[in-house]
Amino acid sequence: MAEKTALSAENRVGPGDPRYPSLSRGFNQRWIARPSEIMVVGTPEETREALAEALEKTSNGRDGRITVRSGGHCYEDFVCSDDVGVIIDVSPMCGMHYDEEKEAYCVEAGATNWHVYSHLYPATGLALPGGSCYSVGLGGHIIGGGFGLLSRQSGLTVDYLYAVEVAVVRDDHRVELVTAARDDDDPKKKALWWAHTGGGGGNFGVVTRFWFRDVPEPPSEVLLSALAWDWADFKDKSDFHALVTAFGTYFQEHQDPETPEGRLFAMLKLNHASNGQIGMTVQLDAGIEGAKEAMDHFIRTVDGGIRPTATEQRSTMGEHPPIARMKRPRRLPWLTATQSLNGSGENRCGKYKSAYIRKPFTDAQIDAMWDHLGRGKERFKPEKYRNPDSLIQIDSYGSAINDPELATATAVPQRDSILKMQYQVYWFPGDEKEKDYVDWIRQTFQAVFSATGGVPKTYSGKGDHNTDGCYINYPDGDLPGPEADGAAEPWPVLYYKGAYKALQQVKSDWDPHNVFRHHQSVRPKGR
Known part of the structure; x- marks a missing residue:
């Protein structure tokens, strides 16, 4: 008997599926992908399984990029483009709860700004200081250092990030779910957490869950x-x-x-x-x-x-x-x-x-x-x-x-x-x-x-x-690339200033095969 997979037929969206036209594009209609499959996931384990299958379908990412979609608001073609082989869509994974063990609020990566405002706030009186656009997905918004109308009062969303769970591809191509925290004893895991406090989406793996401590109260x-x-x-x-x-x-x-x-x-x-x-x-x-x-x-x-x-x-x-x-x-x-x-x-x-x-x-x-x-x-x-x-x-x-x-x-x-x-x-x-x-x-x-x-x-x-x-x-x-020969600063400096070298080390440690890539993704060291 074949081993049971965590993914069902409903998780798989191919070109003949009625959902395919909607899920192969995002907010910016300028960019439309034509992947062989879109994998729609609702749990961390489904995400791990989807990433493992996507690696097989794309020859470990060589036959088409593997990209991740939450709210779909990427302004450039980082998620949707002609060279995408598989999209992993985490949008159904949008739950939130208080985690007693971590003493933090857990928010899943498919949640949007509006989920936080309309679900977390009524239940707890708390809200992240995120953006005004309701449909932006936290899976990208948080990782880039999201801000909004309450940020001058309460700071950035990442200033409250305590831990993050990520599906990563290890050096032997195994897919693992890794939880990394601000106070992690493992320096590489702590660095992985740090990279998700502003390092940008689509760089290190597939985020499944965030944990936040000391979440602020918005004004009444x-x-x-x-x-x-x-x-x-x-x-x-x-x-x-x-x-x-x-x-x-x-x-x-x-x-x-x-x-x-x-x-x-x-x-x-x-x-x-x-x-x-x-x-x-x-x-x-x-x-x-x-x-x-x-x-x-x-x-x-x-x-x-x-x-x-x-x-x-x-x-x-x-x-x-x-x-x-x-x-x-x-x-x-x-x-x-x-x-x-x-x-x-x-x-x-x-x-x-x-x-x-x-x-x-x-x-x-x-x-x-x-x-x-x-x-x-x-x-x-x-x-x-x-x-x-x-x-x-x-x-x-x-x-x-x-x-x-x-x-x-x-x-x-x-x-x-x-x-x-x-x-x-x-x-x-x-x-x-x-x-x-x-x-x-x-x-x-x-x-x-x-x-x-x-x-x-x-x-x-x-x-x-x-x-x-x-x-x-x-x-x-x-923006100029790192290979550009000119007076203008390149994008690694413009986005990250002196933090880029540390982000490259995190990339080398957690995505050594550069599976998660686009034309402005963090490069592993030496590339």
């Missing part, structure tokens, strides 16, 4: 405001300069998480002029003393120094629909406010870039934004380039995140930034202007960071530049 209620300014009211760039400078200066000056100003989170949506509006969304813990005064002061600081008059949001802005009738801050239960912001956007194609910002923007950087957002540079004026879904999003950052000890205690080395940028452009599949859209985001990014080689150079205590690299959870396949 928050103040939420959503306002906008009409592009037509920006007659020259002086008001644009004033707006962007005031936003950056405020967060440079307010970096204490014990104060209401240090807990305030804001997103500034610098949409292309063809969108019609610039938007801003603000959230603050309403329970802290002085919250209302801090919210009012922030809005006056950003809005008060410009001639355009703030109005209601009317336009879709990137992944977020307009938030209506909230120009005046409203007091809402935290979960209700989170639902108000919880958008994934339409089923579109997209291209993304990112940057950590340590100080307010320079005049040259703001000039470049003005030009490429359609107000100064001839080619990108609204009548020449019309894509209202092109934007530079600037998120507040730092405060509780910027604990210098966490720069080495976790794999997220960027711990002194005040802002984080996310460049975005969207289009629908089949749009013949796709090349124009990708050209726009590439040229905008390069122009803003032209003084540092066209990328946001990392900071090492030398020089006076205001950047510190890129965010691995907003991957950008355009």
Whole structure:
């Protein structure tokens, strides 16, 4: 009698299965895979079995990559591409419970941000400080150092990670489930835990479970405001300069998480002029003393120094629909406010870039934004380039995140930034202007960071530049590779700074055959 496998027919999705078209793509419709099989798993043991079978099907990964899908939000083709042989989909594995033995909350890797907010919070009053997009899977979000609207108050998601369970491929090609913890006696296991505190997904194995200690309590209620300014009211760039400078200066000056100003989170949506509006969304813990005064002061600081008059949001802005009738801050239960912001956007194609910002923007950087957002540079004026879904999003950052000890205690080395940028452009599949859209985001990014080689150079205590690299959870396949011969820093430095060599050692120890790979994956030592 043949040995019973942990996988049933329902676990296996082939090209003839009705589920195949949905599960062979993710959030970004730009990338679609054609794997021989998608293995849908619901337990750690099913994951181990699926990985072992995937190794056989792909000749230990040589005949097609083995990739992992949880929420499916990978912005690049790391999970879905033509060279994928098998996708392991962990999305059904989304349970959570308190683990008495580990004295930690266990959250399975297929859970999404919304599972944490809608399941863990009602049961416990606790929540990870994750992102606003409800459908992002924790299997990728956590590993890259996920952040969100509560991070200035509570830090990054990885700052609470106590342990992680991973299906790994050993040197003899055996597949094992390994649990690695922050206080592990085995230095290699402790390093494996550390690599999952910011090392990025798709690098070391298939994560099945996370354990978190000291999970924070989100606010009972928050103040939420959503306002906008009409592009037509920006007659020259002086008001644009004033707006962007005031936003950056405020967060440079307010970096204490014990104060209401240090807990305030804001997103500034610098949409292309063809969108019609610039938007801003603000959230603050309403329970802290002085919250209302801090919210009012922030809005006056950003809005008060410009001639355009703030109005209601009317336009879709990137992944977020307009938030209506909230120009005046409203007091809402935290979960209700989170639902108000919880958008994934339409089923579109997209291209993304990112940057950590340590100080307010320079005049040259703001000039470049003005030009490429359609107000100064001839080619990108609204009548020449019309894509209202092109934007530079600037998120507040730092405060509780910027604990210098966490720069080495976790794999997220960027711990002194005040802002984080996310460049975005969207289009629908089949749009013949796709090349124009990708050209726009590439040229905008390069122009803003032209003084540092066209990328946001990392900071090492030398020089006076205001950047510190890129965010691995907003991957950008355009970044220079380690083999590039040029002045710009390569992606291993931009994402990981000095942590990359340690990540390579973890890769060599736990994925020596480089089974888990993509064109920006951590390379084993010597490769």
